[in-house]
Every structure is written in C-alpha cells, then in structure tokens.
Amino acid sequence: MKLSDFDFDLPESLIALRPAKPRPSSRLLLAQEGALSDHHFYDLPNFLRAGDRLVLNDTKVIPARLTGKRRRVSDQGETFAAVEVTLLSLDGQGDWLALAKPGRRVRVGEEIVFSPDLSAKVLDKSADGIRLRFSQSGADFDAQLAALGAMPLPPYIAAKRAADAQDVADYQTVFAENAGAVAAPTASLHFDQSVLDALAATGVQFSKVTLHVGAGTFLPVKTDDVSDHKMHAEWGRVDAQAADEIAATKAAGGRVIPVGTTALRLIETAARATGRIAPWVGETDIFIKPGFDFAVTDGLITNFHLPKSTLMMLVSALMGTDTIKSIYAHAINEKYRFFSYGDSSLLLPRRR
Incomplete structure (x- = not known):
C-alpha cells in the first residue's frame, strides 16, 4: 500500500476551527449497508438498538x-x-x-x-x-x-488561532475522568448528557476505557510504503469490568461500537493475544490498516480525518478503501466540517 492511496483534496474552508454549539447539533453521516444518509448527532439514538454497547474513552486532556x-x-x-x-x-x-x-x-x-x-x-x-x-x-x-497551561490544540487549528478560555470546555469530553491526554478523543466531543440519556433509554449500554492520546496522533506519515511507518505508543487500560461487559455484549449478539479511533485501537489491542477481549494495561502502538482482522469492533463513531493519516488507514481497514473514498467524497460535496472540531460519522460495516 502506498501513502498516496489515502490522499484526497480537502477545501480549506471545511476545516473546523470551532465546534458546533450545542455539541449534538453537529452533523452525522450514517454509512451502513452501502448507503449514505445525512443527519445530526442528536439523531444517533435512532440508529442504535437495545443491546448495542458504546465504548467511551474517559481520558482527560491536560492544559499541556x-x-x-x-x-x-x-x-x-x-x-x-x-x-x-x-x-x-x-x-x-x-x-x-x-x-x-x-x-x-x-x-x-x-x-x-x-x-x-x-x-x-x-x-x-x-x-x-x-x-x-x-x-x-x-x-x-x-x-x-x-x-x-493552555489547551494543546491540533496544529491545523493552532496555526490559525491561539487557544483561549473557550477551548478549555470545548476540547474536553463530558465524561472525561482520567487526566493524561495531550489531545482530545474528538469523536466524543459531540456527546452531551441529553444524548447519553437518550441512548440509555433506547437500551444502549456503555463501557469506559482509558487511552491517553499523545501528540504523536498528529505526526504525519513520512514513508511512501505505509508498512514502513512506525506508530507512536500511547498508554491505555481496559479494566476487568469493561472487558467483561464487552465480552458479554459480543456473546449476546450485540454490537460493540467504539467512540473514536482511540477507543477502537485500545480494545483491539486488548484482544490481540487471543482474539477475544481481555483486561489489559500498557503502551500500545497498534497500526490498523487495510487487511487488519478486527476481533471486537462492529462499528465506529468517528470524525473526518486528515489525508494520508494513519486514521484514514484505520477507517479504510474497517469499511474498505473504496467505500471510505465514496464516504469522504460525499462528505466534501455536502460540506461536512472536518477534523477535531468537525462533524461526525457512524460507520457500520457489513457483518463479517
């Protein structure tokens, strides 16, 4: 695979410098069964069902x-x-x-x-x-x-404006608990308590894991052959409760849907040894690219990522490279907002 396989042209006007207010008013692109449809994040409970489990990253960004x-x-x-x-x-x-x-x-x-x-x-x-x-x-x-300290905004935002008091709240999830990240798990920024309550009323369940997102998440891939790229390591933990909950959902036929690529990378790391989720703690440098065999993940809530990034490779692994290209073409055509403060997507691949 070549780095150019994960490139696309993005108008600069679509890079979000501030988040939508209120949080769930951001847009949501639903991709399932080969079809795309446009919604808002507050519509998320309509697309999940009782017995599904969302895996949340409860890391807390420090003013680094x-x-x-x-x-x-x-x-x-x-x-x-x-x-x-x-x-x-x-x-x-x-x-x-x-x-x-x-x-x-x-x-x-x-x-x-x-x-x-x-x-x-x-x-x-x-x-x-x-x-x-x-x-x-x-x-x-x-x-x-x-x-x-000041919030460590992503480079593509920091180049446009300085961090301010508004970012202290905006760049933190509503369920942040464990301090240690220097970048937010941005797919989680769309949630507020009203959406969490609506999901719970639908019968959706939640598990919390911790992955302290590092600044390496913004490092560019510099190798033309993506297999030569070395991922940065980040500290994470899946405790026994979360592992048991996820395993029970899988056994009952429910869908396990991580919120964000950080939560996905962590639960797949915790399942690498046996192919089944288990308690895990340590540093992970897992590199998920097309050809990866997902052991736990059934779907993904995520923002729209940078061209030629490892995160583009991850979503391509989940959905298929051609499918992701069509999803991103649709998002650009419909003027979705991109990157950390941008809009969201719910990616539901065909059942494997």
Missing part, C-alpha cells in the same frame, strides 16, 4: 502547553530566554517527555522557569524531545498546570 524562560547560570551570571513547552507523556518516574520551541537551544541541566511556584530541570534531550523533572508533583503540579 506552557510558556516559560530557560534559566542558565554561567560565570557571567544568570541569563533567561523564552521557551514554549508542550508536554507529551509521563513516565514511571514522574518525569515528562516534552517538546520545546525553540528546542535546539535547550541544554541538559538547565532550568526552565514557568512561574515563581513551578520550574523544571532538563534531564536529557533526544530526537523525541526533552525530558523534564518538575519542581511540583501530584495535586500541586495539577493545580499549577491548570493555572498556567
């Missing part, structure tokens, strides 16, 4: 973008220089991998000062970024981050 000053001590005294830091992932020792801008000037051993109450020491530096040890941890660090 910080502005500080590099503090360097020399024989000539202290010097300071502005630097922007975007947190990427937390390791087992409590240190953070981060990107710095400008990164080439950052040196191992120097301190970055963000406020009188928060600073970080640069432990090491690599092609992946810099590793930081902050002066605060736990709840104290969370409080400082909430006060000082």
Whole structure:
C-alpha cells in the first residue's frame, strides 16, 4: 500500500476551527449497508438498538502547553530566554517527555522557569524531545498546570488561532475522568448528557476505557510504503469490568461500537493475544490498516480525518478503501466540517 492511496483534496474552508454549539447539533453521516444518509448527532439514538454497547474513552486532556524562560547560570551570571513547552507523556518516574520551541537551544541541566511556584530541570534531550523533572508533583503540579497551561490544540487549528478560555470546555469530553491526554478523543466531543440519556433509554449500554492520546496522533506519515511507518505508543487500560461487559455484549449478539479511533485501537489491542477481549494495561502502538482482522469492533463513531493519516488507514481497514473514498467524497460535496472540531460519522460495516 502506498501513502498516496489515502490522499484526497480537502477545501480549506471545511476545516473546523470551532465546534458546533450545542455539541449534538453537529452533523452525522450514517454509512451502513452501502448507503449514505445525512443527519445530526442528536439523531444517533435512532440508529442504535437495545443491546448495542458504546465504548467511551474517559481520558482527560491536560492544559499541556506552557510558556516559560530557560534559566542558565554561567560565570557571567544568570541569563533567561523564552521557551514554549508542550508536554507529551509521563513516565514511571514522574518525569515528562516534552517538546520545546525553540528546542535546539535547550541544554541538559538547565532550568526552565514557568512561574515563581513551578520550574523544571532538563534531564536529557533526544530526537523525541526533552525530558523534564518538575519542581511540583501530584495535586500541586495539577493545580499549577491548570493555572498556567493552555489547551494543546491540533496544529491545523493552532496555526490559525491561539487557544483561549473557550477551548478549555470545548476540547474536553463530558465524561472525561482520567487526566493524561495531550489531545482530545474528538469523536466524543459531540456527546452531551441529553444524548447519553437518550441512548440509555433506547437500551444502549456503555463501557469506559482509558487511552491517553499523545501528540504523536498528529505526526504525519513520512514513508511512501505505509508498512514502513512506525506508530507512536500511547498508554491505555481496559479494566476487568469493561472487558467483561464487552465480552458479554459480543456473546449476546450485540454490537460493540467504539467512540473514536482511540477507543477502537485500545480494545483491539486488548484482544490481540487471543482474539477475544481481555483486561489489559500498557503502551500500545497498534497500526490498523487495510487487511487488519478486527476481533471486537462492529462499528465506529468517528470524525473526518486528515489525508494520508494513519486514521484514514484505520477507517479504510474497517469499511474498505473504496467505500471510505465514496464516504469522504460525499462528505466534501455536502460540506461536512472536518477534523477535531468537525462533524461526525457512524460507520457500520457489513457483518463479517
């Protein structure tokens, strides 16, 4: 497979810079049994049935973008220089991998000062970024981050406008619980409590899993042969309750429909060993592309993705490459809004 197989032309005017308000007023493209139809997200309960299970990613986005000053001590005294830091992932020792801008000037051993109450020491530096040890941890660090940080908007939004107070609410799902993501599971942004209640009244059930979405989700594929691409790793967990619930739905003949590619990647990771869902925790770098054998997933709620991205490869694996091309052609023709703050789709492949 070539990277060009997953390319398409998208008018810039269709890239959403703000979400629909209220959330469920976003549009919903339904694809099932080879047919396409246009709706709104609040119509979702009409297309699901009792016994279906939605798998929700309950990760919570942290305000991961910080502005500080590099503090360097020399024989000539202290010097300071502005630097922007975007947190990427937390390791087992409590240190953070981060990107710095400008990164080439950052040196191992120097301190970055963000406020009188928060600073970080640069432990090491690599092609992946810099590793930081902050002066605060736990709840104290969370409080400082909430006060000082900004939401890490996707590059295609950040290039157009700065994050603001509105994004603090807009770029967070209504069921976010476990802090650690630096990008939102954006398919979930369309839900509000009224839609969740309507689905529950229909007999749809819910399971929660956690995948902390990393900034690597926005990294472009640079290899012409997609098989040579290496996915970024992200930390996730499927607990015993969620695994049992999903297994019970499968056994009863219900449909398991992850909300977003993050939830899909996680449950398929948890089923890789045996072909059946099981409790799982760790880092996943699963790469789902055409030819993938889905063990758990029966459908997908997802936004419209970037050309030549691994997410385009994932939806192509689920629906078929030609079918996805027709879905995206329809979405562009009907002026659906694309990417993180854009509209939604419900993808229901033919039963395998």
